[in-house]
Amino acid sequence: MNSVPAETGEGAASPLLVRRPPRNLDSYERLIVVSPGKDGEDLKAQDRALVVVAEDGRSPKRLMAIVCDGVSQSPSSAEAAEYVSSSVDLLYRENGVRQVSGGLFQKREALMKLPIKLEYDAAPVLKTMLEEIVVAKRARSFQTTFIAAAVDINEELSNELRISILGCGDSCVFIFTDRGKLLYNSLGVTDEDDGLEHLSVVTHALPDSLDETESKILADAQLFDAQVNLLLCSDGFYDSFDTFNDIFFWLTQNLTQLKRQDKRSLLMSELHAALGRKTGDDDISFIWLRPLNEPADTEVDPVDTTLGQCRDALSGANSSLELSFTKRGLLSKVRRLLSIKARDLKDSDG
Amino acid sequence: MTSEMRAEFYRRKAERAHPALILMIMDDSGSMADSLSGTSDRRFELVERYSGMILKELLERSTEVSGESHSIRARYYLDIIKYGSSLEFWSEDELDIGEAVKRFADAGGSFGLGGHLAGTDAAAAFQAALPRVQTALAKDRFKDSFPPIIFHLTDGESQSDAESLAQQITSLSSSDGNVLVVNAYIGTGTSLSYRDSNDFPGYLTEQEVGPDPDNLRLFRMSSVIPNSMRQNLIDDGIFPLIRENARLFFDVRTKEMLKHVIQVVGSGTR
Numbered sequence: 001m002n003s004v005p006a007e008t009g010e011g012a013a014s015p016l017l018v019r020r021p022p023r024n025l026d027s028y029e030r031l032i033v034v035s036p037g038k039d040g041e042d043l044k045a046q047d048r049a050l051v052v053v054a055e056d057g058r059s060p061k062r063l064m065a066i067v068c069d070g071v072s073q074s075p076s077s078a079e080a081a082e083y084v085s086s087s088v089d090l091l092y093r094e095n096g097v098r099q100v101s102g103g104l105f106q107k108r109e110a111l112m113k114l115p116i117k118l119e120y121d122a123a124p125v126l127k128t129m130l131e132e133i134v135v136a137k138r139a140r141s142f143q144t145t146f147i148a149a150a151v152d153i154n155e156e157l158s159n160e161l162r163i164s165i166l167g168c169g170d171s172c173v174f175i176f177t178d179r180g181k182l183l184y185n186s187l188g189v190t191d192e193d194d195g196l197e198h199l200s201v202v203t204h205a206l207p208d209s210l211d212e213t214e215s216k217i218l219a220d221a222q223l224f225d226a227q228v229n230l231l232l233c234s235d236g237f238y239d240s241f242d243t244f245n246d247i248f249f250w251l252t253q254n255l256t257q258l259k260r261q262d263k264r265s266l267l268m269s270e271l272h273a274a275l276g277r278k279t280g281d282d283d284i285s286f287i288w289l290r291p292l293n294e295p296a297d298t299e300v301d302p303v304d305t306t307l308g309q310c311r312d313a314l315s316g317a318n319s320s321l322e323l324s325f326t327k328r329g330l331l332s333k334v335r336r337l338l339s340i341k342a343r344d345l346k347d348s349d350g
Numbered sequence: 351m352t353s354e355m356r357a358e359f360y361r362r363k364a365e366r367a368h369p370a371l372i373l374m375i376m377d378d379s380g381s382m383a384d385s386l387s388g389t390s391d392r393r394f395e396l397v398e399r400y401s402g403m404i405l406k407e408l409l410e411r412s413t414e415v416s417g418e419s420h421s422i423r424a425r426y427y428l429d430i431i432k433y434g435s436s437l438e439f440w441s442e443d444e445l446d447i448g449e450a451v452k453r454f455a456d457a458g459g460s461f462g463l464g465g466h467l468a469g470t471d472a473a474a475a476f477q478a479a480l481p482r483v484q485t486a487l488a489k490d491r492f493k494d495s496f497p498p499i500i501f502h503l504t505d506g507e508s509q510s511d512a513e514s515l516a517q518q519i520t521s522l523s524s525s526d527g528n529v530l531v532v533n534a535y536i537g538t539g540t541s542l543s544y545r546d547s548n549d550f551p552g553y554l555t556e557q558e559v560g561p562d563p564d565n566l567r568l569f570r571m572s573s574v575i576p577n578s579m580r581q582n583l584i585d586d587g588i589f590p591l592i593r594e595n596a597r598l599f600f601d602v603r604t605k606e607m608l609k610h611v612i613q614v615v616g617s618g619t620r
Contacts, residue, residue, distance in 0.1 A: 040366040042423070075415040117418045126455035129406050130413075130420070137415045202585055277494075277525075279619070280363040 025053060025063050025153070027226075031258055031288040035268040037236060037281040046070030046078045046144075047234050047283035048085040064088045065287045066148040069171050069234040071205050074143035076111060080104055081144040084206060091166055092150050097217055101207035104142045108207075112138045143205040145169025147186065147218075147232050151289070159226045167218035169204045172238060174231040175224060178291070180248040183228060186218055187238070192245045196238050230289040236282035240275045251288060258288075359527030360496065360576035364411070364425040364620050368495040371427045371444055371486055372408075372615045374401070375475045376463060377504035379434040383465030384505075386536065389605045393505055393536055394463035396605055400612040402459050407616055409451045422448040425620075427492075429482060433475035434467020435509075444486060472502070473510035480519055483529060487522055494525045496618045502571075503612075505536035507564045516571035527576065532598040533568040534611045540565055540601050547610040550589050552596025565601070572599035582617040 036045035047069050054062040066088040070077025084091075087100045116134050118127060147167040153160075165173055167186060175184040182192050189196065209216040231247070241247045257263035272281050364370040382394040389396075408426040424446035432438040440461060445453065454461065479500060486492045500519060522529045541560035544550050552575070553559055559569045575583075575596050583589045588610050600611045 038367070039423070042366065073411065111417075114418050116420075118420075122452070123455045125459050126452055129409065129451065129455065133406065133410045133413050134415055134420050136410065137413065137420075141415070279361045280365050280368060 025061055025151070027292050028063065028151075028289050029292050030065075031290070032286075033258070033264065033268065034285045035272065035283065037272060037275075037283045039281065044072065044281075044283050046072065046081055047236070047285035048078075048081040049232070049285045049287050050085045050088060051287060051289075052088060054089065061153075063151040063289070064092065064148065065151075065230070065232055065289060066091075066146060067171050067232045067234055067285050067287055068144045068146045069169070069236070069283065069285070071140075071143040071145070071203060073137075073140070074205070075137050075141040076107065077141075077143055079107070080142040080206070081146075083107070083142075084144050084146050088148055091146075091148055092164065097166065097168075097206070097210060101210045104144075104207040108138070108142045111141050114138075140208070143208065145171045145203065145205045145234075147171035147173050149173060149230055149232060149289075151230070153226070161224050161226050161228065162221060163224055163228075163230065164221040165218060168206050168209050168216060170198050170235045172233060172235070174233075174244060174247070176229050176231070176244075176248065177225075178227065178229065180245065180252075182244050183224065184222065185244070189244060192248070193243050195242060196244065196247075198235065227291045229291065231286060233286035234283060236275060236284040237271075237286045239279060239282065240271045240284065360578045361619055362494070362496040362524075362526040364496055364618060366423045366425060369425050369427050369446070369491060370496045370618050371429065371483075371492050371498040373429040373431070373444070373479055373483065373498060373500045374615070375431050375433065375472075375479055375500065375502040376461065377434070377470060377472075377506065378432045378438070378463050378465060378467040379470045379506055380465045380468050381506050382463065386605055386608070387603070391605065392465075394465055396608055397503060397612070398460050398463055400609045401461065402454065403609075404612055404616050405447070405451050405454055407613075408447050411616075411620060412447050422446075424448055427486075429486075430461055431475050431478055431482075432461070432463065432467065433471060433478075435469025435471050436467055437474055437478055438462070438467065439478075444482075470504065470506045470508045471510050472504065472508035472512040473515060475502075476512040476515035476519065480515060483519055483522055487524060487529075492524060497524045497527045497529050498522075499615055499618060500529060500531045501534070501612075501615045502532065502568075503534045503536065504568075508567075511567065513567055513571050520573055528573070530573040530576070530579075530598060531571055532600070532614055533572045534600045534602055534608075534614075535565065535568055536602040536608065538562065538565055538601045539603070542601075546604065547589055547607055549591050550600075550607075550610075552589070552592040553599050554593060554596055559599070565599075569597055569599045572597040574598070578619045579614075579617050582619070583614065586613070586617070588613050588617065 030051045032049050032051060034047050034049050036043045038044065049067045051065045066085050068081035068085045070081040083103060084100055090096045091100055116131055118130055122130065145168055150164040152162045163175065165186065172186045174182060176182050180192060187196060204216045238247065254267055257267055268284060271284055275281055362368055383392055385391060386393050386396060412422055412425045414421050414423055426447040427444040428447060428450040429444040430440035432440065483498055486498060492498065516531050520529050520531050542553060542558045553569055556566055556569060559565045575598055580592055580594060583592055602608045602611055
């Protein structure tokens with residue numbers, strides 16, 4: 001496969017790989033955002049996101065997108081996210097998930113063989129405790145969630161897409177129309193106003209969740225109209241919102257800004273602040289594939305925000321994303337109607 | 351606080367920027383040197399053994415491993431008040447989990463319990479806890495964290511009534527909800543029928559607690575379990591059948607029950 005690394009901004013967590021898209025996938029704009037969260041002064045930076053297009057002579061071409069979220073309590077989880085995201089094409093081959101998991105297990109085994117260094121002479125009780133902790137943590141190293149989508153044009157009906165979803169853990173996918181109607185999601189949400197909740201308190205992740213049982217791996221494939229939108233995101237992104245309507249409103253209202261790195265940084269800083277007030281900050285990442293009437297806009301700025309710069313600019317700024325739970329449903333509906341109205345007005349203006 | 355409101359609170363993760371505070375109020379009266387029914391282990395020994403296990407777990411959650419090295423990023427802070435008819439403070443202020451575990455380890459895996467403090471004046475202990483919690487919540491470190499958990503462990507009838515003080519403490523709050531008070535009563539009996547931690551349903555009403563006035567007092571002093579905490583207790587297999595809206599009141603009938611009850615301190619969101 002060919003890849004053209006884009007320029008990356010300071011503090012970027014992942015390179016944006018934009019290949020020259022083939023004509024039949026030109027009509028999808030690809031917006032990728034990876035924004036590291038902070039814990040005190042430490043950057044988390046455990047999310048990765050990638051979009052690739054297969055150009056190996058297959059016709060029609062295939063587009064693959066993936067978001068990975070390294071498990072916070074797992075050592076080397078950022079490296080795991082990097083490895084799994086860069087292996088998205090392998091994931092979609094036969095036994096691909098198992099092969100990628102095997103790679104993670106190999107990395108873990110190598111880590112477990114390293115000696116344990118304690119930085120100071122500790123009391124025997126403490127020394128034993130720390131050694132046991134390091135061994136236990138290494139045994140859970142290289143864990144990451146992932147959510148991936150492979151998009152193929154239906155060979156018989158060019159106005160249809162076959163979207164194949166793979167995933168493990170609490171990163172998720174939403175498929176929706178331009179008007180915000182939710183067609184598919186991996187969170188179990190039944191409509192656009194449902195609260196967004198994690199399906200499980202326990203975070204499933206590669207490689208261990210595959211090892212236990214394959215039922216913890218999401219594997220689904222469906223046909224959709226070619227005009228659908230596809231959103232892959234880490235839990236840091238959807239945890240920043242109360243409903244899918246809120247997500248849709250935010251995306252559509254901020255689309256222009258999201259394409260500009262300087263504006264995007266400010267938006268993401270607001271989102272981090274909102275998430276921080278809710279449950280605590282986290283990496284926020286998403287990929288938005290949206291259909292266009294014209295060829296893909298190649299003017300989208302390279303991925304990423306520099307969180308450190310943005311926070312200072314927005315200290316004390318109020319977030320428009322906070323909603324009282326008693327008003328949530330009504331405001332969600334109003335926002336969805338407003339975003340549809342704005343879209344209709346834009347279309348009528350040509 | 352209604353169930354709906356509780357669902358909106360108690361959601362903050364314990365992290366370095368917003369660590370969680372655990373304040374343990376430990377009965378060290380003479381009877382804590384007695385053995386627990388069904389075992390030859392002395393009560394304080396079991397308390398220290400199982401407390402050591404939860405300290406290790408909290409330290410593990412706060413430890414980052416990178417290659418051959420590791421570092422501690424404290425996500426938890428610990429404060430301990432020992433009491434009988436007098437009080438002893440384990441430290442001047444709350445300690446981060448790294449320092450707390452070091453002090454515990456340097457003492458040979460002990461908080462210094464031993465049934466040394468005669469009598470049982472719970473009100474004095476809660477009276478001492480109140481300003482410590484107030485001071486902690488005024489700090490940037492804790493004001494937006496998961497609310498402090500006050501874990502009270504006793505094996506005897508208190509000679510004083512701490513109920514009003516417990517209410518004052520639970521009226522304090524971080525931005526993520528009211529302070530939580532947990533009461534564990536070693537060796538008592540209630541009207542609730544259950545075998546062990548696997549089918550312990552939790553106490554919803556005073557009728558289930560029974561007529562013993564000390565049990566009733568401790569039940570009333572105990573907070574209602576937040577949804578997030580309850581889910582963690584279920585998912586971790588600590589109390590898989592604990593009911594919604596159960597109080598954080600536990601009667602400790604066995605060694606196994608004590609082990610599970612002490613794990614409640616680590617069951618806030620993470």
